[in-house]
Amino acid sequence: MLSRIADSLFWIGRYVERADQTARILEVNLEAIMEDTGSERGPRCAEVMRIFGAAHEEDQDLSVQAVLDELAIDRGNPSSIAGALKVARENARGAREVLPTEVWESLNTTTLELPRSLRPARMHRFFQTTKDRCAVVTGLVDASLPRDEAWLFLRLGQQLERIDMFSRILQSHDPTDTTGATTIMLLRSCSADEAYIRSFRGQVRVDDAVAFLLLDRIFPRSIAHCLLQADEALEVLGKLHGQTFDRFGTEDAARRIVGRIEASLRFRPLADVMEDFEREMEQVQIAASAASRAIDAQYFDPDLPPGA
Amino acid sequence: MSSTPLFSSYQGSTGTDEMFDADGGARDSCAFLADALTTLGEEEFRVRAESLARAYLDQGITFDYAGEERPFPIDPIPRVIDAEEWSMVSSGVAQRVRALEHLLDDVYTDRRVVADGVLPAELVESSTYVVEAMRGYRPPNGVRVHISGIDLVRDGSGGFRVLEDNARTPSGVSYVLSNRRAMARTFPELFSQQPVRRVDEYPGRLLQTLRAAAPEDTEGEPTVVVLTPGRFNSAYFEHSLLARTMGVELVEGPDLVVSHDRVYMRTTAGLRRVDVIYKRTDDDFLDPEVFRPDSMLGVPGIVRAILAGNVVVANAIGNGVADDKLTYTYMPDLIRYYLAEDPILPNVDTWRLEDPSSREEVLDRLDELVVKPVDGSGGKGIVIGPSASATELDELRVRLQKDPRGWIAQPVVQLSTIPTLVEEGPEPRHVDLRPFALNSGDDVWVLPGGLTRVALPKGEMVVNSSRGGGSKDTFVLSSRGRPTQGGGAVTQGQSQSTDSSRSEQGSEDLEPVEGEQEPSFTARERERSEPATATAAIPILDEDELQELEEEQGTPDEPGTSEEPDSPEGPQCADGQDTGTEQEARRHAE
Numbered sequence: 001m002l003s004r005i006a007d008s009l010f011w012i013g014r015y016v017e018r019a020d021q022t023a024r025i026l027e028v029n030l031e032a033i034m035e036d037t038g039s040e041r042g043p044r045c046a047e048v049m050r051i052f053g054a055a056h057e058e059d060q061d062l063s064v065q066a067v068l069d070e071l072a073i074d075r076g077n078p079s080s081i082a083g084a085l086k087v088a089r090e091n092a093r094g095a096r097e098v099l100p101t102e103v104w105e106s107l108n109t110t111t112l113e114l115p116r117s118l119r120p121a122r123m124h125r126f127f128q129t130t131k132d133r134c135a136v137v138t139g140l141v142d143a144s145l146p147r148d149e150a151w152l153f154l155r156l157g158q159q160l161e162r163i164d165m166f167s168r169i170l171q172s173h174d175p176t177d178t179t180g181a182t183t184i185m186l187l188r189s190c191s192a193d194e195a196y197i198r199s200f201r202g203q204v205r206v207d208d209a210v211a212f213l214l215l216d217r218i219f220p221r222s223i224a225h226c227l228l229q230a231d232e233a234l235e236v237l238g239k240l241h242g243q244t245f246d247r248f249g250t251e252d253a254a255r256r257i258v259g260r261i262e263a264s265l266r267f268r269p270l271a272d273v274m275e276d277f278e279r280e281m282e283q284v285q286i287a288a289s290a291a292s293r294a295i296d297a298q299y300f301d302p303d304l305p306p307g308a
Numbered sequence: 309m310s311s312t313p314l315f316s317s318y319q320g321s322t323g324t325d326e327m328f329d330a331d332g333g334a335r336d337s338c339a340f341l342a343d344a345l346t347t348l349g350e351e352e353f354r355v356r357a358e359s360l361a362r363a364y365l366d367q368g369i370t371f372d373y374a375g376e377e378r379p380f381p382i383d384p385i386p387r388v389i390d391a392e393e394w395s396m397v398s399s400g401v402a403q404r405v406r407a408l409e410h411l412l413d414d415v416y417t418d419r420r421v422v423a424d425g426v427l428p429a430e431l432v433e434s435s436t437y438v439v440e441a442m443r444g445y446r447p448p449n450g451v452r453v454h455i456s457g458i459d460l461v462r463d464g465s466g467g468f469r470v471l472e473d474n475a476r477t478p479s480g481v482s483y484v485l486s487n488r489r490a491m492a493r494t495f496p497e498l499f500s501q502q503p504v505r506r507v508d509e510y511p512g513r514l515l516q517t518l519r520a521a522a523p524e525d526t527e528g529e530p531t532v533v534v535l536t537p538g539r540f541n542s543a544y545f546e547h548s549l550l551a552r553t554m555g556v557e558l559v560e561g562p563d564l565v566v567s568h569d570r571v572y573m574r575t576t577a578g579l580r581r582v583d584v585i586y587k588r589t590d591d592d593f594l595d596p597e598v599f600r601p602d603s604m605l606g607v608p609g610i611v612r613a614i615l616a617g618n619v620v621v622a623n624a625i626g627n628g629v630a631d632d633k634l635t636y637t638y639m640p641d642l643i644r645y646y647l648a649e650d651p652i653l654p655n656v657d658t659w660r661l662e663d664p665s666s667r668e669e670v671l672d673r674l675d676e677l678v679v680k681p682v683d684g685s686g687g688k689g690i691v692i693g694p695s696a697s698a699t700e701l702d703e704l705r706v707r708l709q710k711d712p713r714g715w716i717a718q719p720v721v722q723l724s725t726i727p728t729l730v731e732e733g734p735e736p737r738h739v740d741l742r743p744f745a746l747n748s749g750d751d752v753w754v755l756p757g758g759l760t761r762v763a764l765p766k767g768e769m770v771v772n773s774s775r776g777g778g779s780k781d782t783f784v785l786s787s788r789g790r791p792t793q794g795g796g797a798v799t800q801g802q803s804q805s806t807d808s809s810r811s812e813q814g815s816e817d818l819e820p821v822e823g824e825q826e827p828s829f830t831a832r833e834r835e836r837s838e839p840a841t842a843t844a845a846i847p848i849l850d851e852d853e854l855q856e857l858e859e860e861q862g863t864p865d866e867p868g869t870s871e872e873p874d875s876p877e878g879p880q881c882a883d884g885q886d887t888g889t890e891q892e893a894r895r896h897a898e
Contacts, residue, residue: 002557003574093368094539097552101367108368149576241577299576 001149005098007300008091009150012099013157015088016107019081020134021165025051026071026081027127028188030064034120051172052079064120072126073118081130082114100144106136149240152233156295159230163261163288166190166223170213171281175274180204187213195219210277211270223284227262230291231255237299254294261287314346314353315727318734324464324724325736326387337390337785340501345385348497350733357384357729360494369486371542381778382487383728386498387739387760391787394505397468397743398754400653401458403643405745405752408475408630410646412452415629416442426645427638434713435635436683437628439591441598441611448524448617449749452624454517455586457481457742457758460653462724469656469721471740473639475630476623477588480759480779481510481744482546485553487781503786505756510744511553513755514586517748518554521620522583530583533557533573535564537589537605547588561589566609569616585610585621594625633682633716634660656721661712670717671708674701677717678769679708692769694720723769726780728762738763739780757782 029048033041045062049055052071070080077083089111092104110133118126138158145151173186183206187193196212197204199219216222234255243252250256261284265273273280318328327338334342345353360382364370370377389397414421415438421427432438457478459471488507492499515532522530536547538560551558557573565572565579572579587594593605597612613619629635637658640651659666659677670677674693681689691704708715725736743758760780763769 001576002559002563003576004560004563005557006576090539093544093548096548097556097558101552105367109366112365237576302574302576302578 001098003300003302005095006149006153007296008095009098009153010157010295010300012088012091012095012107013154013159014161015078015084015091015157016134016137017158017161018079018165019084019088019130020138021162022052022071022079022081022084023127023130023134024191025165025169025189026067027124028185030067030120030123032185033064047172051168053168054079064123068118068120068123072123073115075114081126085111085114085130085133098150100140102144103137103140106133106140147236149237152237152240153299156230156233156237159226159233160288160292162221163223163226163230164285166213166221166226167281167284167288170210170223171278171285173210175206175210175277178206183209190221192219192221195221207270207274210274214265214273215270224262224266227258227265230258231262234258234295252298254291254298257287257291257294314348314350315342315734318727319736324462324466324722326462326724326726326739327385328727338388341386341388341498341783344495344498344501353384354729356494360384360490363490363494364486367486368545369483370545380483381764382483382490383762383778383780384491384495385727385729385734386491386781386783387726387741388783388785389757390785393468394756394784396652397460398756400468400470400651401743401745401754402752403647403649403652404458404470404473404639405453405456405747407639407643407646408453408456408473409451409747411635411642412475412624412627412630413446413450414646416445416626421642421645424645426641427635430713431632431634431638432629435629435632437626437632439598439626439628441615442624442626445615447521447620447624449521451517451521451622451747451749452627453630454521454622454747455514456623456745456747458653458745460741460743461656461721462739462741463656464722466724468653468741470636470639470653471656471721472633473630473636474742475627477590478742478744479543479546479588480742480761481755482543482549483779484744484755484757484759484782485510485549487779491781498783502783505784505786507755507757510746510755511550513746513748513753514550515554515556517746517753518584518586518622520748520750521622523617523620525617526583531556531581532584532586533559533564533582534586535559535561535589537561537593541588543588550586561593561605561607564607564610566607566613569609569613569618571607571610571613571619582619585619587621587623591625591628594621628683631683633658633680634662634713637716656718659717661708661715661717666717667708667712671705674705676720678720679704679715679717682714682716692720720769726760726762728764728778728780730764735766737766738769741782756784 026048029044029051033044033048041063042061045064045067046055046060048067049062049071054070070077072080073082074080075082075086078087085107089107092099092107096104110130113129115122115126141151141154145154169186169189173182177183183204184193186206187196187209190213192209192213196209199212199216200208212219213222215224217224217228219225234252238250238252238255243250250259265284315328315334318332327334327342329335348356361379364379364382368377369380371380411421415432419432422429422432453475455478457474457480459474460468461471462468484507518532519530522532532554533556534547534551534554536544536558538544541547548558557563559573559582563573564582564585565574567579571582571585573582589605592599593603595608595611596603596606597608599606610619610621611625614621614625636655637660640655643649643651659670661667661670670679675696677693679691679693691700693701696704723738723740726739727734728737730737739760739762741758741760744755746753746755760782762778762780764778
């Protein structure tokens, strides 16, 4: 597969996942702010911005509208829903010969229909449409692509983006706040509330919630699950490119990074991870972006032939 | 049904309308179409037309216009060409392509045509399109015009004439494919009336043509790529569609790298050898070592690789001399010279401004003629006398006198019209036709139909997408009383060599064609169409084995309980092994 196409697919995976997760996080948090008439909206809006690394000094008077303008519909900002979808669509346009036509058409239609402005009263509808469209794209990808390189790069992008997003949400959460309501909010931001409630039979405790989001191997939105999926995808990619059985560990730079995060989170006592939680989550983000760069170096930027 | 029939107020009165005659009656070949559309009723027709337009937007069927992605308008009323006329058109197009091949081969090698006094030496020497770097080069299978688009117009007399030849990078075939798909979805009833020749075999034929062009020492299946300038090119949609439907990589310049005169592409598995490049960039931007040193799109060293015989680029570099409109004026003579045949499709009458007496006549009648630059494409630089202002004509007169080599002149052709849906309803609009031909070296295949372009502004005679043009699906009818022939290809004998004995042979192959031809298959295709031999399949149920088991055990209902899973020695077992080895061999070949 062409390196340029592989690169595009990886980023389609990332941007579609980003649009979907951003919609989910904004939906839960902004709706809570709108419903809650008691407290100041400005600082809470700033907190939402902080999750996406978009907070500024002067953001204490932010309105819900301002958050929507920046993180929902700003097409020029690849961290916004509209911006992420637009970049995903641009990448898809350059990779049409490997993407199923339906995937392209779905991304194209979604982008064409993006609103130019969005009022808080209409935001629910917009978030819902975004989630639906992203589900259509990921569903089509899963149902129609062979598990070849194209699928693996899309998958890798999706999983690394999810790891990044969830570590951001977790980072912004104060683990010493043990009130049920904030814990539920955390779970809902990750679309994990229903799965959690079923797994823990209704007991809402912050430690359990963090453990669930970080470590549950069978919950597809937990960081551990995403790491395992990313590792698997990297392993298959390596085999497709002639790497042999990794009897003595692995030479693959991206796999080493991913494997290390996974080992560190899963094989340390949870209390140890929680002790300096904010910093640990920041390190997850740094490591995930290092993995992204390692993939770039190995697959998207091949070396010249000898003598060239 | 609507109260006013769809075509009741249609006036194609000029007598050059392809669908209706001067009395307003539908022509024979179009009667089924007029009936079917009228039966729909105007309201339903408009609803369908809108969904057709919407579908194009959703599918991203666009062209780039002034930096903006725009949907390419498709008109819901198709053009109809009957079987008899099509067979004449396709023979004429194939003849033209064969003559162009001879011409290009000659220009880049012996220039016999100049020595024999058929083409003036000045023409070849003054053409800006002759690429000196390619002098003496002959491609492995001799083909230089793998893909061509010969633009035709129907004039006042009703017959097709050639307007120009495109042997460089003719575009538009993707719209032929997507127009058909969209029409079949939106207006299924149109296809139930009359067998319409299929167009969807084009990508397969194209791939076959490109593979046939591969360097002789290619190991295994040749690796073909499509080279695009990138997604901001106006025809990017087409590049992507062709790559996708052929199942090959769509590469941009920076994806390719030349090392030791070989071309490689950068892939996730490192660098991979490329054998054939379907080039959709202009020659000028292909190789900064030979052409423009400032080009960022090109691949340095690619011309060296071509000359070393390590890669083939289609269409060949330097084909522009065939598109030169001055060359065009000699095409009827060239067809007679190279093929010893009379041209099947005539040219539009043309004056060469180089010739002093013609120049005088043209300058006198400038206000009634169409003047075109010889190197223009896409309608660029054309001046239409009757609609130009006096100052424009004066300016033109000066330019013509200064550079007579640079221009040709033609009478205003009364282009045919076809009903086209506009705001007010169906109205006559001018059309042209670009049939596409593929030359694999064994034969020239012409895609049934081609791209019908419509000039959407009222009265506009220049038909081009950059001038607000749209397109129509082009129905080529199969001849009546015969089943539709999906793979129906009009093929003619083709000779690549300029060697005169062979070219004469080639000319004998071309016989006047009457009515629809039976598809003529090459030997390879015939082989492929035979049913696969039984050894290629492993049946899920091995009935012989099953029967043996039943006889042994007497439990016919439970073959799965067999104690002996190993199949007995026999032909089935051998079959399985054969298949295995075959697959293994194929894998090695890849």
